[in-house]
Amino acid sequence: APVSPLVAETEAIVKQFEYTDEDVNRGVKEFLRQMNEGLEKDGTSLAQIPTYVTGVPNGTEKGLYMAVDLGGTNFRVCSVKLNGDGTFNITSAKVAVPKHLMVAKTAQELFAFLALQIKKFLEKHHGDHFEAHIRRRMTVSSPDGYKDEHAFRMGFTFSFPVQQMGINKGTLIRWTKGFDIPDAVGKDVCALLQDEIDRLQLPVKVAALVNDTVGTLMAHSYGAPGTHGAVLGAIFGTGTNGAYLEKLSNLKKPLVGDYDKSTGDMVINIEWGSFDNQLNVLPQTPWDTALNQQSVNPGFQMYEKLVSGMFLGEILRLAINDLMKNPRISFFRDDNSSTNDLRSTTDIAETSPIYKQWAVDSTILSVAAGDHTPELSLLRKELDDSLQIHAAAREDAQAFQAIAAAIGTRAARLSAVAIAAVVLKTGKLTDPAYEGQPIDIGVDGSLVEHYPYFRGTIQKALECVEGIGKEGADRIRIGLAEDGSGVGAALIALVAAGME
Numbered sequence: 025a026p027v028s029p030l031v032a033e034t035e036a037i038v039k040q041f042e043y044t045d046e047d048v049n050r051g052v053k054e055f056l057r058q059m060n061e062g063l064e065k066d067g068t069s070l071a072q073i074p075t076y077v078t079g080v081p082n083g084t085e086k087g088l089y090m091a092v093d094l095g096g097t098n099f100r101v102c103s104v105k106l107n108g109d110g111t112f113n114i115t116s117a118k119v120a121v122p123k124h125l126m127v128a129k130t131a132q133e134l135f136a137f138l139a140l141q142i143k144k145f146l147e148k149h150h151g152d153h154f155e156a157h158i159r160r161r162m163t164v165s166s167p168d169g170y171k172d173e174h175a176f177r178m179g180f181t182f183s184f185p186v187q188q189m190g191i192n193k194g195t196l197i198r199w200t201k202g203f204d205i206p207d208a209v210g211k212d213v214c215a216l217l218q219d220e221i222d223r224l225q226l227p228v229k230v231a232a233l234v235n236d237t238v239g240t241l242m243a244h245s246y247g248a249p250g251t252h253g254a255v256l257g258a259i260f261g262t263g264t265n266g267a268y269l270e271k272l273s274n275l276k277k278p279l280v281g282d283y284d285k286s287t288g289d290m291v292i293n294i295e296w297g298s299f300d301n302q303l304n305v306l307p308q309t310p311w312d313t314a315l316n317q318q319s320v321n322p323g324f325q326m327y328e329k330l331v332s333g334m335f336l337g338e339i340l341r342l343a344i345n346d347l348m349k350n351p352r353i354s355f356f357r358d359d360n361s362s363t364n365d366l367r368s369t370t371d372i373a374e375t376s377p378i379y380k381q382w383a384v385d386s387t388i389l390s391v392a393a394g395d396h397t398p399e400l401s402l403l404r405k406e407l408d409d410s411l412q413i414h415a416a417a418r419e420d421a422q423a424f425q426a427i428a429a430a431i432g433t434r435a436a437r438l439s440a441v442a443i444a445a446v447v448l449k450t451g452k453l454t455d456p457a458y459e460g461q462p463i464d465i466g467v468d469g470s471l472v473e474h475y476p477y478f479r480g481t482i483q484k485a486l487e488c489v490e491g492i493g494k495e496g497a498d499r500i501r502i503g504l505a506e507d508g509s510g511v512g513a514a515l516i517a518l519v520a521a522g523m524e
């Protein structure tokens with residue numbers, strides 16, 4: 025049967041999002057080249073930032089640690105009891121950061137608020153420890169609270185760009201995500217937090233500055249005792265990034281701070297969102313180009329703009345808008361020329377997010393991918409509920425689903441590029457110590473957690489990579505890292521405490 029004009033136009037769009045096996049292989053080669061370049065010098069596409077964390081846990085770690093996470097909208101405080109057998113108990117509290125503090129005059133105002141939340145948490149959940157500490161302090165003359173050996177060691181996950189100078193030292197490069205406190209830029213964020221903790225005389229030492237990908241790597245290694253630990257920790261959420269363990273001998277650029285040299289390794293924060301900003305190998309459909317041009321940072325984070333949750337909804341919105349404007353077809357709109365056309369009931373509110381830049385959440389890609397009902401009732405309900413596209417025709421929902429799938433599949437196959445490159449870089453597939461053993465990868469983030477088939481699609485793409493193949497891909501285990509930001513930060517605080 026001849027295909028309908030709508031199907032033909034949809035296929036033409038879908039085709040542009042194709043990312044072939046050949047593309048994957050070209051991507052992997054370039055990723056490896058850029059990884060090596062980043063280990064040699066500063067100012068490259070992949071920043072390859074040394075984290076001063078020199079090993080991954082093996083699951084036997086024990087003790088009570090604290091972790092805090094300032095990610096954007098919320099500040100999370102938790103205590104983590106590591107049981108030494110790969111399990112843990114976590115107690116946590118979350119507060120929204122007041123808007124006025126995101127743009128406070130001084131850094132002190134924000135950090136005083138954070139310290140106060142830590143105090144409240146300790147009073148509520150660790151009253152005994154807290155009381156004992158206060159009593160002890162009254163008999164110990166040193167006013168220097170955090171040198172107290174009984175103090176909590178705390179990992180501080182701070183998801184803004186920092187220049188790391190040591191395991192608990194790093195200066196803020198710039199604020200992002202709506203924060204703007206110029207006074208803090210260039211200052212050591214760990215010292216800013218420690219000062220306020222000390223002002224409240226809390227028994228807490230900021231022991232480690234943590235990137236969320238490193239936390240994921242650590243948490244996933246701890247959670248799989250008896251293995252070699254994870255080879256990669258990766259985030260696929262609002263943004264995307266990864267961290268892995270590299271040999272110190274491969275790290276050619278100078279390191280400023282002190283670190284434990286005995287392991288011969290260092291965890292590297294790849295900052296892979298900016299892979300191939302020069303577009304040597306990354307695909308660019310007209311919609312990617314438009315998105316990039318309209319973004320706040322054209323030419324930067326080019327890989328992230330094809331892969332992460334913050335952008336997939338907008339790529340979809342742009343492609344769908346083109347289909348809606350296509351004069352050869354009637355898509356999501358009335359067709360007055362035909363009296364018996366069921367589409368004529370479709371109605372899109374003027375205020376629909378489909379007309380508004382950045383307003384389509386990537387969640388709808390997951391709904392589309394997960395809808396196997398014959399009439400696409402789940403997707404059509406979502407179109408109605410979240411995009412105010414009422415009574416969409418089934419054919420139109422099918423077109424929407426096909427385009428969403430093309431964008432999601434490309435994102436997953438591009439994710440496989442980074443994962444494959446890191447696996448190959450570590451050489452674990454051919455390492456005799458790993459023979460017959462799985463290669464563990466810890467992942468976190470709403471996209472990889474909720475998009476159906478995201479991990480499966482990555483797994484399939486890994487099979488086509490030269491040097492991995494079906495056999496290698498079968499050994500690569502991509503698992504969700506449980507509570508990476510809490511447990512991971514606690515583990516890094518533990519590692520750091522061992523270095524004091």
Ligand code: ADP
Nearest residue numbers: 261262263333334386387390469470471474475
């Ligand atoms: P963050 O990365 O900020 O810590 P998340 O991991 O929750 O937070 O990621 C949030 C991002 O994931 C947002 O861009 C959101 O649009 C996207 N997202 C949330 N839920 C889903 C879903 N079910 N499917 C696809 N994307 C989702």
